[in-house]
Amino acid sequence: MHDSRRTRLILGVLLIAALALITVDSRDVAGGPISGLRGIGGTIFGSAESLVGSVARPVAGFFGNVTSGSASQGKIEGLQRELIRLRTELSQARLSKAQEAQLQRLLVLAGRGRYRIVAANVIAAGPGYNSSVTIDAGRDDGIKPDETVLNGAGLVGTVTSVAARTSTVLLTTDASSTVGVRLAGSGQIGAVTGTGRTRPGPAMLRLQVFDAGAVLQPGQQLVTFGSVHGRPYVPGVPVGVITQVRASAASLTKFALVRPYANEQSLGVVGVVIVPPRTNPRDSVLPPRPVTPTPSPSPVPSGGRSSQAPSPAATASVGG
Amino acid sequence: MRRVIFAVAAILAAVVLQTALLDRLPLPGGSAPNLVLVLVVTLALASGPMDGILIGFGAGLALDMAPPASNLLGLSALVFCVIGYGCGRLRGPLERSTWLPLAVVVLGVTAGEALYALAGMIFGDPDITWQSVRLVLPVAVFYDILLCPFVVYAVVRFSGYGGWATARARAPGHLAGRDLAGAGLLGGMAAAGAAMAGTAVRDTRSGREPRLRAAAARQGDGWVGGRQGAAGQRAAARGWLRRAPRLRARNGVAGSAAAAQAGLGRPAGTAVPGRPVQLRLGTPRRGDGVLGGSLRGLVGGGLAGPPGGHGRESRMRGAAFRGSGGPAGSGSAGGPPRAGSSPRLRSRAFRGGPSALSTAGRGRPARSAPLRLRGRRGDGIVGGGVLSGGSAGRRMSGAPGPRRSGRGRGAAPRFRGGDRGLLRWADRVLPWRRGTLPGGGLPGGNGGGLGGRRRGFGGSRRGGFGRRRSAVWRTASKRTGGLP
Numbered sequence: 001m002h003d004s005r006r007t008r009l010i011l012g013v014l015l016i017a018a019l020a021l022i023t024v025d026s027r028d029v030a031g032g033p034i035s036g037l038r039g040i041g042g043t044i045f046g047s048a049e050s051l052v053g054s055v056a057r058p059v060a061g062f063f064g065n066v067t068s069g070s071a072s073q074g075k076i077e078g079l080q081r082e083l084i085r086l087r088t089e090l091s092q093a094r095l096s097k098a099q100e101a102q103l104q105r106l107l108v109l110a111g112r113g114r115y116r117i118v119a120a121n122v123i124a125a126g127p128g129y130n131s132s133v134t135i136d137a138g139r140d141d142g143i144k145p146d147e148t149v150l151n152g153a154g155l156v157g158t159v160t161s162v163a164a165r166t167s168t169v170l171l172t173t174d175a176s177s178t179v180g181v182r183l184a185g186s187g188q189i190g191a192v193t194g195t196g197r198t199r200p201g202p203a204m205l206r207l208q209v210f211d212a213g214a215v216l217q218p219g220q221q222l223v224t225f226g227s228v229h230g231r232p233y234v235p236g237v238p239v240g241v242i243t244q245v246r247a248s249a250a251s252l253t254k255f256a257l258v259r260p261y262a263n264e265q266s267l268g269v270v271g272v273v274i275v276p277p278r279t280n281p282r283d284s285v286l287p288p289r290p291v292t293p294t295p296s297p298s299p300v301p302s303g304g305r306s307s308q309a310p311s312p313a314a315t316a317s318v319g320g
Numbered sequence: 321m322r323r324v325i326f327a328v329a330a331i332l333a334a335v336v337l338q339t340a341l342l343d344r345l346p347l348p349g350g351s352a353p354n355l356v357l358v359l360v361v362t363l364a365l366a367s368g369p370m371d372g373i374l375i376g377f378g379a380g381l382a383l384d385m386a387p388p389a390s391n392l393l394g395l396s397a398l399v400f401c402v403i404g405y406g407c408g409r410l411r412g413p414l415e416r417s418t419w420l421p422l423a424v425v426v427l428g429v430t431a432g433e434a435l436y437a438l439a440g441m442i443f444g445d446p447d448i449t450w451q452s453v454r455l456v457l458p459v460a461v462f463y464d465i466l467l468c469p470f471v472v473y474a475v476v477r478f479s480g481y482g483g484w485a486t487a488r489a490r491a492p493g494h495l496a497g498r499d500l501a502g503a504g505l506l507g508g509m510a511a512a513g514a515a516m517a518g519t520a521v522r523d524t525r526s527g528r529e530p531r532l533r534a535a536a537a538r539q540g541d542g543w544v545g546g547r548q549g550a551a552g553q554r555a556a557a558r559g560w561l562r563r564a565p566r567l568r569a570r571n572g573v574a575g576s577a578a579a580a581q582a583g584l585g586r587p588a589g590t591a592v593p594g595r596p597v598q599l600r601l602g603t604p605r606r607g608d609g610v611l612g613g614s615l616r617g618l619v620g621g622g623l624a625g626p627p628g629g630h631g632r633e634s635r636m637r638g639a640a641f642r643g644s645g646g647p648a649g650s651g652s653a654g655g656p657p658r659a660g661s662s663p664r665l666r667s668r669a670f671r672g673g674p675s676a677l678s679t680a681g682r683g684r685p686a687r688s689a690p691l692r693l694r695g696r697r698g699d700g701i702v703g704g705g706v707l708s709g710g711s712a713g714r715r716m717s718g719a720p721g722p723r724r725s726g727r728g729r730g731a732a733p734r735f736r737g738g739d740r741g742l743l744r745w746a747d748r749v750l751p752w753r754r755g756t757l758p759g760g761g762l763p764g765g766n767g768g769g770l771g772g773r774r775r776g777f778g779g780s781r782r783g784g785f786g787r788r789r790s791a792v793w794r795t796a797s798k799r800t801g802g803l804p
Binding site for chain 1: 332335336337338339340341342343344346350351352354356369370373374377380381382383384385386387388389390391392393394395397398401402405436437440443444445446447448449451452453455456460
């Protein structure tokens with residue numbers, strides 16, 4: 001009613017523009033206008049996000065601890081203030097300790113696998129149906145697209161786009177992510193694909209083993225198979241553990257659900273592998289085998305090769 | 321302007337909040353509310369289709385470009401654009417209801433989520449499959465609905481009433497691409513002036529379609545506003561006092577626009593039948609006299625071109641006002657204002673401005689009823705220009721505005737623009753907003769009176785129409801209806 005021909009014209013123009021953007025983006029021209037747009041967006045919003053993220057982290061950390069206490073007597077108030085101050089300090093210490101622990105685990109992992117990594121914080125998560133995050137390290141920190149991202153627990157994802165100070169990481173749990181994996185021990189190869197949001201509960205991975213005769217059992221662990229030149233995935237990064245085997249007689253390949261080691265919901269400190277290990281560490285970097293209810297016959301991965309990890313500080317350079 | 325700034329800032333903030341905070345919350349259900357979508361729906365509902373389109377496209381594009389997004393770039397822009405348009409179009413019909421706007425926000429958000437999922441599936445986004453939609457959509461809609469009241473509240477509250485209204489009045493014109501010729505023309509026009517111009521535009525177009533197009537933001541409007549805001553205002557005010565401007569009752573339509581355009585060098589014929597144009601141009605009417613005179617006298621020739629141009633300008637303005645063009649026009653061919661000539665008719669017919677003038681001129685406090693805040697489109701223009709024009713936006717005690725109705729603030733013309741859709745709704749729902757209404761659009765103080773008025777009358781033009789339309793009004797309209 002309050003619109004005119006002109007309004008409709010503009011509506012049409014903008015719709016066409018949007019369709020054009022979608023089309024160009026789906027053609028996926030590298031270095032095309034779309035990546036330029038994303039770069040601009042990364043510059044603008046990335047800095048804002050890192051700002052918000054750095055503010056929000058400590059606030060979220062001690063938010064629960066600051067309680068409002070009002071007493072009439074000054075002494076009580078003083079004591080309570082003191083208490084709150086101490087509690088705040090404590091929670092902050094805990095918080096930084098937690099981050100420190102994450103970083104430590106990351107370094108240990110990197111050290112064992114001899115990756116060289118850049119550590120970064122997750123500052124934003126993708127909206128809607130995507131499973132992607134933004135980290136606060138970018139081109140300035142030496143990060144390039146298609147580099148592997150991991151944290152202390154295991155594989156997180158891969159870098160898809162890089163801005164000056166931020167990068168976007170596509171998580172392995174995203175439906176558009178596929179990672180080549182190797183079963184620890186048996187060495188069978190396959191691929192895991194993210195389930196995205198298609199399942200209630202925590203995001204999972206779907207394993208497809210190429211060998212029709214492979215034996216899959218819950219509790220088997222997966223490491224990345226590795227890509228050419230370590231891009232987008234370096235070899236030997238722990239991916240997850242099989243929780244459920246789907247037997248389907250009709251299909252030529254076998255399927256299993258894999259629980260990723262890295263919890264998508266609680267990503268904090270992550271590392272971007274900027275120099276992959278010279279040799280494939282295989283499954284030596286796997287975490288100690290989880291206690292699974294179903295005893296599996298397959299032996300614990302033989303961690304013989306380089307189990308005595310060199311000290312993390314020696315090999316891991318942490319930037320950012 | 322302010323409204324544009326508010327919209328842009330709100331959208332940017334929403335995008336950052338969405339990605340940096342909301343999407344990281346480990347909410348049960350595995351999905352997060354879409355703050356940007358809710359904001360787009362709310363803003364569109366508060367402004368209109370044109371704004372809705374632009375806001376939706378911009379917000380969607382921003383969301384697509386913000387770093388973590390890995391969906392197809394343009395998908396959100398496409399969806400939000402459509403949603404913004406739809407919600408903008410729904411704005412008008414909502415005036416009547418108190419709670420309906422909120423329901424429409426909910427509806428719009430639901431439609432937006434569904435449309436996004438649909439578009440994602442159509443374009444083959446690997447993340448958006450039937451399974452994921454089935455799981456995510458209900459949860460997302462639920463969270464969105466939880467978020468709605470807060471966003472609506474924030475938009476209504478923090479956009480600032482006065483600023484909101486003015487900006488709101490102005491933005492449509494601006495965004496709509498209805499060039500605020502007036503504004504541009506005046507160049508150094510004060511903010512108030514711009515706002516007024518916007519208001520005028522808005523009012524003008526809020527009526528029937530033809531009017532919308534033709535009469536929209538003409539230079540004339542700009543002139544009025546500008547004048548007001550600037551030195552000219554006083555003059556204008558005086559002029560108003562003295563003479564009743566010729567108002568063309570609702571049929572203002574194209575004619576008015578045409579006149580304006582013609583004056584400005586646009587083809588007069590484009591808008592509508594040539595007849596109105598001719599009338600305007602050819603015969604000096606009262607309105608013309610008023611405005612032109614005031615302009616010339618007070619503002620001086622600086623602004624105006626040749627006298628002929630003046631005449632046109634003024635005429636345009638006259639056209640812009642609605643009201644009883646009939647009486648005024650018939651009586652006066654540019655002659656001195658016959659304030660008393662047909663005061664009653666005029667007063668009723670015009671809302672605000674004219675009636676006030678006439679009453680003032682006659683010195684009788686007149687029932688301000690004629691002013692009828694809920695009046696018609698044109699009112700906003702006239703009244704707005706005059707009243708708020710008080711550069712400060714204050715009504716000067718001596719100024720004609722207050723006097724007009726004899727009822728003080730009540731006399732102020734009500735700007736239509738002020739009380740539509742969400743704002744009107746907010747006025748009803750949020751207690752403290754009462755009485756601050758549409759007048760708020762005016763930088764100054766007629767707000768209270770207006771608000772009161774409006775509430776009493778049920779505010780909306782539409783609602784008001786049914787309820788308030790009186791025999792008198794009809795008569796007037798009929799009479800004026802004869803006019804082009």
